[in-house]
Amino acid sequence: GAVVSQHPSWVICKSGTSVKIECRSLDFQATTMFWYRQFPKQSLMLMATSNEGSKATYEQGVEKDKFLINHASLTLSTLTVTSAHPEDSSFYICSALHYRGGNTEAFFGQGTRLTVV
Amino acid sequence: KNQVEQSPQSLIILEGKNCTLQCNYTVSPFSNLRWYKQDTGRGPVSLTIMTFSENTKSNGRYTATLDADTKQSSLHITASQLSDSASYICVVTKGTNAGKSTFGDGTTLTVKP
Numbered sequence: 574g575a576v577v578s579q580h581p582s583w584v585i586c587k588s589g590t591s592v593k594i595e596c597r598s599l600d601f602q603a604t605t606m607f608w609y610r611q612f613p614k615q616s617l618m619l620m621a622t623s624n625e626g627s628k629a630t631y632e633q634g635v636e637k638d639k640f641l642i643n644h645a646s647l648t649l650s651t652l653t654v655t656s657a658h659p660e661d662s663s664f665y666i667c668s669a670l671h672y673r674g675g676n677t678e679a680f681f682g683q684g685t686r687l688t689v690v
Numbered sequence: 691k692n693q694v695e696q697s698p699q700s701l702i703i704l705e706g707k708n709c710t711l712q713c714n715y716t717v718s719p720f721s722n723l724r725w726y727k728q729d730t731g732r733g734p735v736s737l738t739i740m741t742f743s744e745n746t747k748s749n750g751r752y753t754a755t756l757d758a759d760t761k762q763s764s765l766h767i768t769a770s771q772l773s774d775s776a777s778y779i780c781v782v783t784k785g786t787n788a789g790k791s792t793f794g795d796g797t798t799l800t801v802k803p
Contacts, residue, residue, distance in 0.1 A: 579733070616779060616795045617734070666733050677721070677783065679791065681733035 576600055577669045579682030586657055586689055593653045594685045596667030602647035603669035607679070608640070611664045623650040657689045693717045694782050696794035704802055707770055711797045713763040713780030721783040725754050725765045728777045728796070737765070737778075770801045 576599040586592050596606055604625045609617040621642050622630040629642035641653040650669075654661055664686055668679040694715045703709050715723070722741050726734035738747040738754040740763070746755045751774075753766045767774055780794040 577733075614798075616793045619793075622790075664731070668733075678724070678736065678739055679781075680736065681726075684731065684733040686731065 575671050575673075575678070575680045577667065577680045577682045579667055579685050581685060582683060583686040584688070586687070588658055588689055589656055591653055591655045592657055592687060593651055594665055594667075594687075596650045596652070596669065596682050598648045598669040598671070598680075601669075601671050603650075603671065604647060605670040606644060606650040607668045607670075608642060608650075608652050609666045609668070611666060611684075617666060620652075625650075654687065657687070659689045662687055662689045694780055694792045694794040696778075696780050696797050698797060699795070700798040700800070702800045702802060703770055705770060705772055708766065708768045709770060709799065711765045711767075711778050711780075711799070713765070713794055715761050715763070715780070715782045715792070715794075717782040717784055717792050719784060720758065720761075723754075723756055723763050724781045724783070724791075725752070725763075726779045726781060728779055730776070734779055767799075770799075772801050772803060775799060775801045 578597045580595045606623040608620045611617050619632050620635045623642045623644040625644045625647050631637045644650040664684050666684045668681045671678050697712045724739045725737040728734040737749050737752050740747050740756045742758040751768045756763045777796040777798050779796045781791050783791045
């Protein structure tokens with residue numbers, strides 16, 4: 574149990590276009606999901622916290638108008654990279670919080686490799 | 691300075707050997723500490739999760755230890771396999787905000803035949 578699925582696994586898009594990435598919790602409900610980006614050989618950098626039914630909370634330095642987050646249901650959060658540029662090329666990963674056994678555990682999606690050309 | 695520091699940054703060992711990865715943290719208050727394995731180009735996969743009252747947790751060939759007094763954790767891998775080659779990330783979660791976690795920079799482990 575506790576599976577998080579991200580789609581797509583990889584995407585190539587032209588500069589100036591928008592790309593949507595989906596993060597789904599398949600067998601549990603997640604009121605809170607997180608979006609990260611990861612550059613090669615570096616750790617995950619938290620971009621924003623996605624809360625079901627409310628606005629996302631963005632980390633300092635992350636442009637909320639560029640990285641649109643929607644968490645419309647308890648099993649789905651989406652990240653839309655608007656007007657993508659080559660510098661947005663990165664590995665984007667989501668995680669969903671699952672409360673069980675008295676612990677809060679975060680389960681990660683498999684990641685999405687975005688390449689902007 | 692990162693509140694979660696991992697060492698070594700990278701490690702190369704021969705197949706079949708054991709190794710230990712370290713994680714020191716200053717995050718407070720402490721809720722839980724997790725170790726993840728991240729294969730290249732994939733999302734992290736949870737190995738162990740420990741609360742402050744737990745000293746050790748095993749998952750197959752992976753054994754994590756926690757000393758909440760000294761704020762240190764280790765991940766011990768026994769009888770390493772080629773498939774253990776990955777980045778191992780230590781993540782500490784604050785007690786007052788279960789969702790806010792601090793990530794270590796990871797240790798890159800390479801297992802050679």
